[in-house]
Amino acid sequence: MGGVTSTWVEPSNTATALLLLGRGSDPATERGVECPGDLPAPSDPDLVARATAAKAALGTKVFVLGHHYQRDEVIQFADVTGDSFKLAREAAARPDAEYIVFCGVHFMAESADILTSDRQKVILPDLAAGCSMADMAVLSQVETAWEVLTELGVAADTVPVTYMNSSADIKGFVGRHGGVVCTSSNAKRALDWAFEQGQKVLFLPDQHLGRNTAVLEMGFSLDDCVLYDPHKPNGGLTPEQLRDAKMILWRGHCSVHGRFTLDSVNDVRERVPGVNVLVHPECRHEVVTAADQVGSTEYIIKTIEAAPAGSAWAVGTELNLVRRLALAHPDKQIMFLDRAVCYCSTMNRIDLPHLVWALEELVAGRVVNQITVDPDTARHARAALDQMLALPGA
Numbered sequence: 001m002g003g004v005t006s007t008w009v010e011p012s013n014t015a016t017a018l019l020l021l022g023r024g025s026d027p028a029t030e031r032g033v034e035c036p037g038d039l040p041a042p043s044d045p046d047l048v049a050r051a052t053a054a055k056a057a058l059g060t061k062v063f064v065l066g067h068h069y070q071r072d073e074v075i076q077f078a079d080v081t082g083d084s085f086k087l088a089r090e091a092a093a094r095p096d097a098e099y100i101v102f103c104g105v106h107f108m109a110e111s112a113d114i115l116t117s118d119r120q121k122v123i124l125p126d127l128a129a130g131c132s133m134a135d136m137a138v139l140s141q142v143e144t145a146w147e148v149l150t151e152l153g154v155a156a157d158t159v160p161v162t163y164m165n166s167s168a169d170i171k172g173f174v175g176r177h178g179g180v181v182c183t184s185s186n187a188k189r190a191l192d193w194a195f196e197q198g199q200k201v202l203f204l205p206d207q208h209l210g211r212n213t214a215v216l217e218m219g220f221s222l223d224d225c226v227l228y229d230p231h232k233p234n235g236g237l238t239p240e241q242l243r244d245a246k247m248i249l250w251r252g253h254c255s256v257h258g259r260f261t262l263d264s265v266n267d268v269r270e271r272v273p274g275v276n277v278l279v280h281p282e283c284r285h286e287v288v289t290a291a292d293q294v295g296s297t298e299y300i301i302k303t304i305e306a307a308p309a310g311s312a313w314a315v316g317t318e319l320n321l322v323r324r325l326a327l328a329h330p331d332k333q334i335m336f337l338d339r340a341v342c343y344c345s346t347m348n349r350i351d352l353p354h355l356v357w358a359l360e361e362l363v364a365g366r367v368v369n370q371i372t373v374d375p376d377t378a379r380h381a382r383a384a385l386d387q388m389l390a391l392p393g394a
Contacts, residue, residue: 051077054363055359058099058359064078064103065091101125102371105130106167107167109124113371137166137230145235146160146173148234158202160202161179161180161181163209172384174381178197184295186391200247201246201248203248208285209281212288228250260316272312275333278303314335318347
C-alpha cells in the first residue's frame, strides 16, 4: 500500500444532518440561544477578519482554547488545542490572561473556572453548547443513588469516580465523598487508586469508559459490573447485585461514540482490506473489543501521526477531528468508522458568529456568557481534580 494518496470522502448525510451540524434549534428547551446585541450572520464574509481584529485588539488579555472536536473555522483562532483537561490546565497556566474564551462545551468551561484564579473570567461563546453525557448524571439523582448504597451498608466501601466529562456539581459530589476525577487517558490509574481506598466504585457518568477500563485493562469480568439506571427504583438493581458488584456503572454514554456499532467495524473491514480500526474508549464494549487499537483523543491523534504512509485507518470518534486528521495526512487512508454524518451537535454550536460576538463584546468592555462555579462546589471539585493530579504517573 506504500505510496497511496487518499482523498477524504465525506460520510453520507442523514435526515438529521442539519440538526447534527448545529443548525437546528429549539428556543423553548435550549439554553443560550438568545444573545444580547447583534450576532453576526453566518454568511458574513468578514467574520474571519472581524475575529482576527478583535483578538488582536485584546492582545494578551484573552486566551482562546479550542477542543479537538471544534469546527475548523473556530480552531484557527485557538491559542491551544487539546482535550478537555489539557485545555483547563492550559488556562490555569496563563494567569495573566484576564479572559479565557473556551471553545468547547459547558462542563469544560466549568473545569477551567475551577482551575483558574478568581480574577480570570471564563467565557463560553454559546451557552447551548452542553454535553449530553454530562447531563445524564444530575446531582439529585447521584445523591439518591448514594442514599441507596448507604441504606444497603455499602457506601462506606464505595469510592466515587467521575469522568472529566461531568458537571461541576458531580465533580463536587465526588470530592465531598473522597473520590477522584479521571480522563480517558488515566482511567485505569484512577480506578487502581480507588480500589486501594475501597471495595467498589461508583463510576460516573459514562458506562462504556468504566466498563472497558475495568474489563479490558484491569481484569474484571462483565459480571463484576452492574448498570445503575437513575430512572428506576434502586437503579433497577437488586440489593444483592449492588452488594456483589465491583463496578457500579452509571447509565450514561456519549451520543457520538455510542453510535458506532459492531456492524460498523465489520462493514469497514469488508470494504477496506487491511484497515486498522482505531476507536475511543467511550465506544460500546463490543466495538472496543473488535477494534485494533483503543485510546483517548490524544492517543488517536498520536497514533495517526506515527502511522506509516499508505496505511488505512477507520477512526471511531467525532467527525471534525477525523476529517482534520485525514486532511493533515494525505499520505494515509483515513476514514470515519460510520457511513453516516456524526458530529457532536452541541460542540458544533460554537461557531464563528458566536466566537466573533464574544470577542467583540470583550473589546467593547462587556463580558458575556461568563461561566462561574459557586465556591463550595468549586472547592470540593478541585479536591477531586487535585487527587487526579496526584495519581502515580499523572
